[in-house]
Amino acid sequence: MVFQITWFVLWGVLWAVYFMLDGFVLGSGMLHRFLGRNDTERRVIINTFGPVWDGNEVWLITAGGATFAAFPTTYALMFSYLYTALLLLLFALIVRGVCFEFRGKIGSEQWKGVWDWAILVASFIPALLFGVAFGNIFQGFPMDAAGYHGSFLSLLNPFGLLTGALFVLLFLVHGALYLTVKTEGDLSDRALATANRFWPVLLVVAALFLAAAYPATRLYDNYLSVPILLAVPLLAVGSLLTIRVSTAKGKPLTAFAASCFTILLVVATGLIGLFPNLIPSTLDPASSLTIYNSSSSPYTLKIMTAIALVFVPIVIAYKIWVYRVFRAKIRLQDVLEDEHSY
Amino acid sequence: MDLVELSRLQFAVTSLFHFIFVPLTLGLSILVAIMETCYVRTGNELYLRMTKFWGKLFLINFALGIVTGITLEFQFGMNWAEYSRYVGDIFGAPLAIEATVAFFLESVFIGVWIFGWNKVSKRIHLMSIWIVAFASTLSALWILLANGWMQHPVGFVLRNGRAEMVDFMAMLTNSYGLLKFSHTVVSGYVLAAFFVMGISAWHLLRKSNPDFFKTSFRMGAVFGLISIFLVILSGDYTAVVVADAQPVKFAAMESVWETQAGAGMNLVTWPDTANERNYVESMTIPKFLSYLAYHNTDAVVQGMKAFPKEDRPPVLPVFLSFRAMVGMGFYMTFLVILAVFVSWRGTIEKHPLLLRILLYSIPIPYLANQLGWIVAEVGRQPWIVYGVLRTSDAVSTSVSVAQVTGSLIGFTLLYGLLGFIDIYLLIKFARMGPDEDVSFLIQSARKEA
Numbered sequence: 001m002v003f004q005i006t007w008f009v010l011w012g013v014l015w016a017v018y019f020m021l022d023g024f025v026l027g028s029g030m031l032h033r034f035l036g037r038n039d040t041e042r043r044v045i046i047n048t049f050g051p052v053w054d055g056n057e058v059w060l061i062t063a064g065g066a067t068f069a070a071f072p073t074t075y076a077l078m079f080s081y082l083y084t085a086l087l088l089l090l091f092a093l094i095v096r097g098v099c100f101e102f103r104g105k106i107g108s109e110q111w112k113g114v115w116d117w118a119i120l121v122a123s124f125i126p127a128l129l130f131g132v133a134f135g136n137i138f139q140g141f142p143m144d145a146a147g148y149h150g151s152f153l154s155l156l157n158p159f160g161l162l163t164g165a166l167f168v169l170l171f172l173v174h175g176a177l178y179l180t181v182k183t184e185g186d187l188s189d190r191a192l193a194t195a196n197r198f199w200p201v202l203l204v205v206a207a208l209f210l211a212a213a214y215p216a217t218r219l220y221d222n223y224l225s226v227p228i229l230l231a232v233p234l235l236a237v238g239s240l241l242t243i244r245v246s247t248a249k250g251k252p253l254t255a256f257a258a259s260c261f262t263i264l265l266v267v268a269t270g271l272i273g274l275f276p277n278l279i280p281s282t283l284d285p286a287s288s289l290t291i292y293n294s295s296s297s298p299y300t301l302k303i304m305t306a307i308a309l310v311f312v313p314i315v316i317a318y319k320i321w322v323y324r325v326f327r328a329k330i331r332l333q334d335v336l337e338d339e340h341s342y
Numbered sequence: 343m344d345l346v347e348l349s350r351l352q353f354a355v356t357s358l359f360h361f362i363f364v365p366l367t368l369g370l371s372i373l374v375a376i377m378e379t380c381y382v383r384t385g386n387e388l389y390l391r392m393t394k395f396w397g398k399l400f401l402i403n404f405a406l407g408i409v410t411g412i413t414l415e416f417q418f419g420m421n422w423a424e425y426s427r428y429v430g431d432i433f434g435a436p437l438a439i440e441a442t443v444a445f446f447l448e449s450v451f452i453g454v455w456i457f458g459w460n461k462v463s464k465r466i467h468l469m470s471i472w473i474v475a476f477a478s479t480l481s482a483l484w485i486l487l488a489n490g491w492m493q494h495p496v497g498f499v500l501r502n503g504r505a506e507m508v509d510f511m512a513m514l515t516n517s518y519g520l521l522k523f524s525h526t527v528v529s530g531y532v533l534a535a536f537f538v539m540g541i542s543a544w545h546l547l548r549k550s551n552p553d554f555f556k557t558s559f560r561m562g563a564v565f566g567l568i569s570i571f572l573v574i575l576s577g578d579y580t581a582v583v584v585a586d587a588q589p590v591k592f593a594a595m596e597s598v599w600e601t602q603a604g605a606g607m608n609l610v611t612w613p614d615t616a617n618e619r620n621y622v623e624s625m626t627i628p629k630f631l632s633y634l635a636y637h638n639t640d641a642v643v644q645g646m647k648a649f650p651k652e653d654r655p656p657v658l659p660v661f662l663s664f665r666a667m668v669g670m671g672f673y674m675t676f677l678v679i680l681a682v683f684v685s686w687r688g689t690i691e692k693h694p695l696l697l698r699i700l701l702y703s704i705p706i707p708y709l710a711n712q713l714g715w716i717v718a719e720v721g722r723q724p725w726i727v728y729g730v731l732r733t734s735d736a737v738s739t740s741v742s743v744a745q746v747t748g749s750l751i752g753f754t755l756l757y758g759l760l761g762f763i764d765i766y767l768l769i770k771f772a773r774m775g776p777d778e779d780v781s782f783l784i785q786s787a788r789k790e791a
Contacts, residue, residue, distance in 0.1 A: 051453035054408065058441060058449045064415050065438035072430020072504075079419025079426075080738035086420055087749050090413055091756055097409035098760055101401065105767050148740045296431045297506045307439055315446045322450055325461055340459050 003301035018059035027175020029123025073294035096122035135163025140280035219273025236265035363407030369534020371475035425736035432507035440484035448477035490519020533707035535566025540704035585635035
């Protein structure tokens, strides 16, 4: 019981941190073709996250592995039910991963042009699909003892797409703020303007999400029974507002930090509402996958808890060190002089 | 084809493709780390140039190894949901641990190594590549312990309708997994050694940068010699654990039908599966098979007939893959000894024939690595977890034949394209040599600025 709750929290933390970290890479990837007006600026953008994107993506691998180890039944059913969506996600992540390495390896303009498009598409698809997937998890899957009664198209329902749009906009603002902080001059100014342009849209979509969640999901049940939990979504809204206040005050770093908190808190808001379900069933409550009926044995959870408690803090420590090493802004002359940059 | 066959084919395609890139990552990371160590210790610019040249090839290869690994983790759930549900309690743990303790290290420090040349001290930079090398080998340890568990399941009980872990240490110390780990990893080292020797040979034949490539060649040759010795040693012990844990796989590898004491090994043979015998059996080394299987010349070796037909793997592909792998192993041993001998005397450039053979032998260790996986995985059939769960009972029930057909076509096209580009880039940069001007890559950018 204790370990199942521990792993639900850890599972949530892994997803939240993944979205916070890969969110700015996905967001920057969606923007890079438009914000970067020439090859140099585009290379600056890629090099802002060059040293860290790979390590950021590992949070996803760990979230996947943790689902497998801690909640194997959920892992098995979620991944097989979402077959087509996950396939598209995989293809996009594979393409995005090689884009950065391949793009600069041949000098021709056409070659780079192809990879610039690939980065755009391969960043947009995961952002959208993660949102669609979580929107559907919040609503529940049409599943019962006989199996799954949905399809890829049934995932693209209004609430699923709304959550998809929420994720895309969160990452766009997040990415734009990251680029504001990590670049300088004209490019940084344009990134800031972009963040400010998308922010009102994000606000509207976030409000729509919170409103639509009431009829579409049962996320509010936990909040109504334990009202103190409402502090989390309120803090999420507060962080979201802080983003715009900070950009108006000329403090992009604060705005980026607020954007990090917004993403963490949005994920927390959803998962608190979901608890103790991992995937509710819309057809038959007895077929819902919960942290109790889909978890590993206490023995396995204990071992995994011990390993997580030892190694996750170590991971966080060296990741913070790496972010410090690469904290400098990327300047145009950096990518022109450094033969090792992407 | 039915759902099980399609799902198996897809897993085979995606994992074998992944394993084109992994062994080079395992071996070349160590070689590059050794080169950079030489540079930091001696301050000799030659080693710095070597680190950068081989490091560039390492990174082009690394990119595809990483991204194709994600597929495998997702695929257990996507295509093998019944398997994942049934064994996730014990099988999920090593995968999650791999990500937490190894993959994070590898992915974070590769960033430090690529971008850190002017940002961190020489020592920290050197430490980064050693961490990458260590973490990729550590990563292999966890993955192969997971695979070792499928081959020889230990430390679990069947309870609550699934396999539940009861002894974590048993999985960690599973001799099958540990031997698989050693054999696989050192095979990757051999592959990297042949990669370095082959590319160096190409340049030496053209007399480009002789000092640079003679030094690289020597390093590759010595590394290859040590590694291939370990391949043979771990391979020999692997045969013993296979004969013990999966006697039917051992029988298929050697195409043995009848159970016999003091079994001999047929150098020339060919299985006749339909009639449960061999078409030919000649050039027999007496008692050698018993020795290989049990390190005892009089031991009883079980034949295929000792097992019910429904529990036997397909003999021909297992037998042929094993023979070819071992044959290539001997071929590589012979070559690497020659290479070390000749480079020891400092006269490699005077042996164009050997250099040419080494150049064209680059694909051999790749093939041997792939065949090794075919022996291990096809030889385990019809089981997905040996003796516990059949492959036919492991597949996702909610996925349709159309979906898997579509994804298999998708993977084949995408991997085909990316593999083509990656190999093209590897060849392009391998040919370019260490000192060629690559400023054209950033020239268009310079014009704009």
